[in-house]
Amino acid sequence: MMRLKKMILNINGADRMFICDPERDTLASVIRRLGLTGTKVGCGEGVCGSCSVILDGRVVRSCVRKISDVDEYSHVTTIEGIGAPNYLHPIQVAFMHAGAVQCGFCTPGFIVSAYALLRQNLDPTREEIRDWFQKHRNICRCTGYKQIVDAVMNAAKVMRNDCALEDIMVKLPEDKEYYGKPLVRPAALAKVCGVADYGDDIELKMPENTLHAVLVQPKVAFHARIKAIHKEEAERMPGVYKVVTAEDVKGPNRVGFFTFSPRTLATGQTHPIIAEDKIYNYGDVVAFVVADTKAHAQDAVKKVTIDWEQLPEYKTYLEAVMPDAERIHEDHPNLWSEQPTVKGAGHDTPSLFKEAPYTVEGSFYSSREPHMNIEGDTIQAYWGDDGLLTIHCKAMMIYTHIGDIAEATGLPEEKIRVIQNPTGSTFGWGVSAATFAMAAIICLACDDMPVALSITHQEFMALSGKRAPSFSNGKLACDNDGKILAAEWDCGLDHGSYNEFGDDLITRPARFMFFPYNVPNCLGLTRVACTNHNYGTSYRGYGSPQAYTCSEALMDMMAKRIGMDPFEFRYKNIARPGDTNINQYPFREYPMEKMMDILRPIYEEVKERAAKESTPEKKRGVGIAWGGYNVTEGIFDQCTVALELLPDGRIAKYDTWQDQGQGGDIGALMTTLEALKPLGVTPDDIKLVQNDSKICPDSGATASSRQHYMNSKAVAMAAEQLMNGMRKEDGSYRNYDEMVVEGIPLKYEAQYQNPEDRTLKYLDPNTGKGNPVPAYTYALHMAEVEVDTKTGKATCIGYWCIDDVGVIGNVAAVDGQAYGGLSHCIGFALTENYDDVKKHTSLAGAGVPTIKDIPDNFNLIHHCTPRNTNPFGSSGASEAFQSAGHMAVINAIDNACGVRIFDLPAYPEKIKAGLDKLARGEEILPPKKYFLGSDFYEEMEYIKDNPKTDLFEDMFPEDKAETYEPIVVE
Incomplete structure (x- = not known):
């Protein structure tokens, strides 16, 4: 029998009564259940500090503080008790204006921690601030910390009355020359107040009939054959709606695959969303337990077991390319693609090395680096009132994700809508739609019920790409x-x-x-x-x-x-x-x-x-x-945006400049202000509508350092069209009512495509010659x-x-x-x-x-x-x-x-x-030369003697590829 406890805590100055499970609840889970979702739970292990609150005067990591260890009537301060959007604390203002807010997921924890510091010491040194955050384990993966320290120093000055609040704020230029200036990000206000709803916050606020999915990772082997999945006991557990396996997937259970090189031996996608007959790595998912609550799902996961047979494991490249290594995927060899680079003497370079006065050589290894964003991965899937399967996720390339989800589920692309949640960064892994497709698959397998899929840090570390x-x-x-x-x-x-x-x-x-x-x-x-x-x-x-x-x-x-x-x-x-x-x-x-x-x-x-x-x-x-x-992204890249004149005189900018923390909102604002500069617009004149595939055009991926460049091209084109429509014969501009009366369109969509620039040439598959970006x-x-x-x-x-x-x-x-x-x-x-x-x-x-x-x-x-x-x-x-x-x-x-x-x-x-x-007087020598699959010189000769045709040669002929003038710095 579950035994609950009624408690009262004084939270942000008010006594709050609640009912909790003393065996399971943490201080963080109670606070969040009370609606104070500014307290974020990142790692869930007390490492990152995003859950920081002040408990009876001390900063604590609330995700690991069991509620049973909190005294009743204790005083708790959360981010919501420090300041609100219409009544900001100097620390919040300082974070916004010092550039200390990027993805923003860790920001409430830092502000709470800094607030506690400045209550003790209003004149800290930079090193004392750093020592404080080190002691209280506040981790930021986005900023590099310097701007956070800057913000605390600035806030301290205001709180000491050494300067006015306005003195630490970014001032808008009177001449309206905004480009290049450090304007505050539009999303920063919500983030410093803790009211930006990230994935777990959205899950907490979904309707009551939402199902909660937890993944089943056996973590038994890197490579194994699945002989049986035992789910019967799990399905009998309280609240369980279904245990979803690969057998329940109505589509191909694969994300999309695109071939980039004619030297690619892979013939299709090898990535099953849910493991079918084999486990290919330690973190593979074999099933999902779906239940009425996350707690019920987590309990039932422990009851799912598998029978498995060990297969040969190759944990490194050096093991997988050995001549006696067995194929991991039956349809292609382990070493499956290669790209040569040949220039100048090329194949005769060995003779240059023989004659050179100086030579050095070495063998080098770079590690499997994990992204380690503070926010984990959390996805919601439901059928919307528009008849679309809607996926909320940490998207990086919304329209490509639609294609991947369609590929995995078998649904047509036009039936899928992808919306990017406020995102606590991905640093790149968000290009992979595997987890986004998981939520879609679960929704379809569970009678189209709304589903929330939340993945813990440990699960995600094992599951995700690196x-x-x-x-x-x-x-x-x-x-x-x-x-x-x-x-x-x-x-x-x-x-x-x-x-x-x-x-x-x-x-x-x-x-x-x-x-x-x-x-x-x-x-x-x-x-x-x-x-x-x-x-x-x-x-x-x-x-x-x-x-x-x-x-x-x-x-x-x-x-x-x-x-x-x-x-x-x-x-x-x-x-x-x-x-x-x-x-x-x-x-x-x-x-x-x-x-x-x-x-x-x-x-x-x-x-x-x-x-x-x-x-x-x-x-x-x-x-x-x-x-x-x-x-x-080179010759395939495109960016589409739209501008619309609104009834109130503002201009809406529509795009999918997915904000991963890098500032997709401020980037869209800056480029739009610059493109519309002849209209004399200010930041308040621009309304950003972003990252919803139903209402925003495809601006491409937030990757390859491309969005600012490509969006600049596209928004300049759209702005020219809009201003041409607004422009009168005397050079002044029509307002909304005048445009409507004259029947002139109010919305203009423009697409820029890199192939229009014929200086681009994809890498040659035989020599690497090319000019792709x-x-x-x-x-x-x-x-x-x-x-x-x-x-x-x-x-x-x-x-x-x-x-x-x-x-x-x-x-x-x-x-x-x-x-x-x-x-x-x-x-x-x-x-x-x-x-x-x-x-x-x-x-x-x-x-x-x-x-x-x-x-x-x-x-x-x-x-x-x-x-x-x-x-x-x-x-x-x-x-x-x-x-x-x-x-x-x-x-x-x-x-x-x-x-x-x-x-x-x-x-x-x-x-x-x-x-x-x-x-000891010994020399430090490079590692022995790595065996990478075949003798280097023999492989290069093979490539030379077996040329391949560029997949894109007909599309982008070389005779049009050398027309640009490089920039020279005088």
Whole structure:
């Protein structure tokens, strides 16, 4: 018999009576059930601090505080008790105006924690603020923490009466020149007040007849044959509506599959939404228990068991490509696609290496990096009153998700509606529609009842895709003057158990190896294989960090080999006008020399200081790395938006610029203001209507640093049409009533397609020659690291980044993407990993960086080269900041203590082992060359002798592909 308890707590100044289950309820679950959903539950394990509340004067993590351990009549303060939208606290104002709000999921917890700090200390130092958040385990995955500390410092000034509230607020320019200014995000107000409803909040507020689904993950093996699923006992449990298995799926039970390369051997989608006859990785789902409450479903999950037969397991690329390895998927070999890169001497590069005065080579590994967003994955599915199956989720590419859900369920696309919930970030995994399709399948299998699917952090860590690990063998040759002669690489990507986008991923190392240097001759091969670990999926920087792990290490190794400063070696070899990239085309822009000129004095100063402050116990060093990334998805990319003049005189902007925390709302606002500038509009004149497929056109994915660039193109086109309709003969503009009277349309939809730019050319499947995107971003990274020689622990104590992303639309948003992306780089270098499925199950176990792991000495310098292919001169932002920064940290470790880390992450024990080797007088050598599936030279000869026809050659002929003028920085 369940025994409940009546309690009273004083919450936000008022006594609140409630009934609870003392055995199951936490303080967080009670608070949320009372409607105070500003208290967010992220990890559910007391690690992230998003659930922070003040209990009797102390900050506590309410998700792990059992209600039975809370004294009756205790005083509780939640975010709702600090300030409301119409009565903001200075801390909330400061967070909004300092750019400290991105996805916003962790924001209420930070504000509550900061409120408690400032009640004790109204004049904290920056380090005291950092110590406070470290102590109370407030984790942010988006911001890199610096802007959060800025916000607390600003709020403290106001609360001390050192300045007025207005002094810390962003002021709108009187001249209405908004573009580039740090305007506050439209969604920030709801987020700082805790009234933005994320997925779990929406689930809590759904109708009473909503069913709740919990997934069944046996977690028994990485590879196994399912002999039987026993669900009978679970179906007899209280409240259970159904146990859904693959047999209940009315459609193909697969997400969509698109072939990118003629060298792809996979013939179709290998990713079952619900496991059918086999388990392919440890986190595979074999069933869902669907019940009247989440608690009933969770109880019943424990009663589902399976009979299974062990199959051979290949947990890494190196295991899966061995000649005696069995096929994981019957329809294709484990090594299933490859992309060559051949330039200059190409197949004759071995002779250049034989004759070169200097050569270096090494083998490098980058880890299976988990995204570790604070909000988990939660989806709702129901049939709407419009007759559409409606999916609420953390969408990144709404219209592609519709296709994937249709593929999985067998429903026609026109019967599916996808809406993006307010999203606590995905950093890329949201491109995979597997969990979104799960909710749709469950709804259809449960007699079309509304369904809420919520996935815990541990379940999601096991289930979701990760950054694909890479194994690379690389070589570099230079002449006596330190100029690069040739490069070779063989890169293998571990794409895990499923294939989607794997043959697209391999094009990134084929483009970003040794970017942005002048490499006159190269021979490279990038391969992808399936294994029995988590499948590879998108993650900010998609495919480029794997390339830079190899090439930026070789650049430092060569500098050491020839006795040249790493900065000077790079300066000598950066591309300059006339030089081409490894894909045989001019660089889109040439800002590299100017960016290095900006960094040079800073580099010299930091290098000198690090040398002075280095001690035998705490050694300091400086490392640099070049990075960058493409903008847009290339020849297939399109963006559609609409503008509509409304009766109240405002203009509605319709798009699917999915906000993952990067600022899809502020991006849409800034580009629309700029496009409509002749009308003299202000931010209040723009109404954003976003991310609902029923009412918004397809603006494409929030990926590939594309939305700002593509939306700029499309909104400029739509704005021109609208203003042409509004414009009178005398040059003034019609209002809404005049437009209606004259019968002039009020709404204009415009689509921009990248194929209209005939400078684009997809990578050739035989040589890698190509020019697939219209713009790039550039980032020059520098890290200062301190190594504790007793323990081997490395700490990044300073970071600098010079970037060029074109004309910036909103500087606060770009700063946020920079700090956030760079903080991921530091984590990627030092702690982040999902390899051990039992150890790396939590945010802490997988190595999420805390505030004290990220330096407060965090510095951004924006260098601007206006892009001549964009109406506002903008490019893209985000992914350049998470491309190569990890190698600045790794190179700094080597500079500090002489230990070169060849396999990420640089755990203390790895560095300590290297220090011990050096102490014994031993040399630190690269790992033995990896076997990646066949002899590199033989494979390249095979590709040469067996050419494939470009899948897109007829669509985009090469004779129209070299007409652009690259940008040169004077």
